[in-house]
Amino acid sequence: MASNALSLLPSCCRSPSIFRHEPTSSSPLLSTRSKLARTTRLAISTDQTPVFTTSTATALSESDKTKTKTEEEHLALEDDVGDDQASEERASLNQFFEQAKGLLRSDDQYGQYGTGTPRWFSPLDCGSGTPSNHDSPLLLFLPGIDGTGLGLVRHHQKLGKIFEVSCLHIPPKDRTPFTDLVKLVGRTIRSEHDASPDRPIYLVGESLGACLALSVAALNPDIDLELILANPATSFSKSPLQAVLPLLQFMPDSPNLSLPHILSTITGAMVASLEKGVGGLPLPQTVGKLSRDIIEPSISNLSVLADILPRETLLWKLQMISTASTYANSRLHAVKAHTVIVSSGRDPLLPSQEEGQRLKSLLATCQVRTFEDCGHFLFLEDAFDLLTVIKNVGIYRRSKERDFVSDYIPPSPSEVKGIMEKNRLVNIIMSPVMLSTLADGKMVRGFAGIPTEGPVLYVGYHMLLGFEIVPLVTQLFEQKNVHLRGIAHPMMFLKTKNGSLPELTLYDDFRLMGAVPVSGKNFFKLLSTKSHVLLYPGGVREALHRKGEAYKLFWPERSEFVRMAARFGAKIVPFGAVGEDDIGDLLLDYEDQMKIPFLRKSIEDLTAEAAKVRSTVDGEIGNQAMHLPGIVPKFPGRFYYKFGKPIETAGRKQELRDKEKAHELYLEVKSEVEKSLAYLQKKxxxxxxxxxxxxxxxxxxxxxxxxxxxFDLD
Structure with missing residues (x-):
């Protein structure tokens, strides 16, 4: 994996709009966005603030130069982010080293090779952002032990389409203390916040950079921050690298001692120590693996590694990480920002999986995503995509509050393919039968009767536990290219810290495919953007029905969705789906569980924790008690779907303002769903x-x- 080749080389970053760069056409690493009108300066940890001049740009590697995209070259955001070809081509490992060499050469203007002070830069391969880049949130990348600021090199192009990206570069010979780095980043986000108070700031940090992000967030609780942390070094006290510190201090100072050489030497020293019975050191195999991981894939780049992390720099960085870990851990209680921790399952340097769970229990709002087959340098792994994580978690926004419609980033072809592959077995096993109805009333196999142009409102029956959703959404997308956006329960988007509701990770694919929390506002916006919208009027009560209630509708006596559809001239497609009774028998329903004391207590706690979406509805329709039905699996049968004839509402806006007329149409839709269910059960x-x-x-x-x-169609 790519991460193995850079086993001790984390992080990447770029320059914030506090440092408004003048256009620098000759720079291969600096963005030339015209929106940066004010004079841009490099952030440093001293009182000096040198301007990033053209001479710096020309000092960068000529082999890294690429063409700057013009506004005309950018597609609409939805198409741009969805393109998996050249626009999403990721930089290779060699490009990482080439760009690293360029950055090190640029340090020359401040003194000797590799010197200078920490400063922000904007990677050119992040492009010019979206056509409306001034509305994009700011993303600051905080590097790990390498300090180059190029750790996101594989993600620049994707991120640059939806963020203004800035990366922090710490030259190899810089000795800025960790506390001064905290102040540097703090000044940056404070200035950005003052300039655009409603604009969120994303701090993305890995290992050391994660400690830096946590520390800055703790000291600035009033600033709107989103933290994305990869394998935080807050667990450094448990790292095998702890054994490296005392050994480095006694090794001779030599320009030939780069990181790979040091690890190789340390491996032998550890073996000797263990043979003498010296306890407290990690297994020699661990350090041996670190040495092999770095040396074997990186022979051609040893000189660059030596420049990035010579012995004295490695010693300084390890000491800094130790300080940073202690500093950040002492301030975790003050971190109020929403945090996403991405942990590697095969991290040889830090106990990242365990640390992710520890931090989740300590931070105010925190989600964890684990990548079992990835190593320490997660951002450099081929299997990891930062933008996909951002979509899955659902944290992208352009202002203080997330707009689930305008802030939504459509899935890319590769993301859709991943979801399809993940659910391929379900579709094969269930082999769903899809029937639709043409405008003339003729029933056909497949989706020929489904409208292509939106807005379209799909109104149907919710099977037990929503079993019908996966084949419905995936096959509509695959066969008809219809992107169905569901109106979903709020529990798919929010979970209390120590709550008992299902983990949000279970709903990542639903958020990726565009599900939104149920609300009139979101419904309005989806229809106004001509979306294809999936609505289940029966809600939780229908999806968690009792024994003997299969294929029974639990719809409220309200016709709001009819009037909303008419307002935008949306077509209403009623549909039914059957097959839940062919995959399992309901053994313990709500009534059964309420008779068992500990299960009753669990239901009451879950229901109290879940957001109420029908608090004003009385009776069993409003009784959306949260529980997990006890189901006995059966030898799988088959799923069947029938889409009724699309009902036109265009031109009926005034007519359907009348409550009685709207209710008549509402009952017509409900009747069509019931007829579809009856037809499928019989056929x-x-x-x-x-x-x-x-x-x-x-x-x-x-x-x-x-x-x-x-079966044969009638």
Missing amino acids: RESDPYRNLAARLQYQAIHGFASEVPS
Whole structure:
């Protein structure tokens, strides 16, 4: 993996709009955005503030130069972010080293090679941002032990389309104390906040940079920050690198002792120490692996590694990490910013998985995402995509409050493909039957009757636990290129710190595909943007129904969605889905569980924790008690979907303002859903392939990609 080749080389960053760069066309690493009108300066930790001049730009490596994109070259945000080809091409490991060499050469203007003070820069491959880049939030990258600020090199192009990206560069010979780095970043975010109070600031840090981000957030609780931390070095006290510190202090000072050489030497020293019975040191195999991981893939770049982390710099950085870990840990109680921790499952340097859970328990609002097969330098892993994480977690916003419609970033083709592959087995096993109705009332197989142009409102029945959603959303997207955005329960977007509701990770794919919390505001915005919207009037009560209630609708006696659809001339597509009774039997329902004391207590706690979406509705329709039904799995049957004839509301806005007229249409939609359910329940009895064994036999003969037949249509 790429991370192994840079086993001790974290981080990357770029320059904030507090440092308004003058256009610098000759710089391969500086953005030339015209919006940066004010004079830009490099942030440093001393009183001096040298201007990043053209001479600095020309000192950068010529091989790194790329063309700056013009506004005309940028596509609309939705298309731009969704392009998985050249626009999302990631930099190779060699480009990392080439750009690192360029940055080190640029330090020359401040003195000797590799000297200078910490400063911000804007990677050119972040592009010019979106066409409305002035509305983009600011992303500051805080590097780890390498200090180059190039740790996000694989992510620059994607991030540059939706963020204004700035990276912090710490020259190898710089000896700015950690507390001064905290002040430097603090001044930056304070200035940015003062200039744009409503603009959120994202601090992305890895290892040492994560400690820096936490420390800055603790000292600035009044600033709107979002933290994204990769393998935080707050667990440095448990790192095998602790053993490196005393050994480095006694090693001879030599320009030939770069990081790989040092680790190789330390490996032998540790073996000797262990053979003598000296306890307290990590296993020699661990350090041996670190040495091999760095040396073997990086022979051609040893000179760059030696420049980035010579012995004295490595010693300084390890001592700084120790200080940073203590400093950040002592201030965790003061961190109020929402935090996302991305942890590696195979981190040889830090106990990152355990640390992620520890920090989650200590921070005010924190989510953790773990990547089991990744190493320490997560941002350099091929399998890791920072923008996908941001989408999954649902933290992208352009102002203080997130707008679930205008701030939404559509999934890229690779992200959609990942979701499809993840659910491929479900679609194969369930082999869903999709039926739709044409405008003339004729029923056909597939989605030919589904409108292509929005706005379209899909109104249907919610199976037990929402089993029908995955085949519905994925197949509509795959076969019809319809991006269905669901109106979802708020529990998919918010979880209390120590609550008992399901972990938010379970709903990552739903957020990625554009689900929004149920609200009139979100519903209005989706229809106003001509979206395809999925609505279940029965809500939780329908999805968590009791025994004997399968395929029974629990709709409130309100017709608001009809009038909202008419306001935008949306087509209403009623649909039914059956098959839940073919995959499991309901053993313990709500009534059963309420008779068991400890389960009743659990239901009461869950219901109290979950947001109320029908607090004004009385009776069983408003009783959306949260519980997990006890289900006994069955040999899988099959899912069936029937989409009714689209109901036009265009031109009926005035007519449907009348409550009685609106209610009539509401009852028509409900009746169509019930008719679809009844039709499917009856017709599936004549399906020769309703049983999984029959379908598998058919697919074994005709191929698993083939469509399995079902019943004859009337």
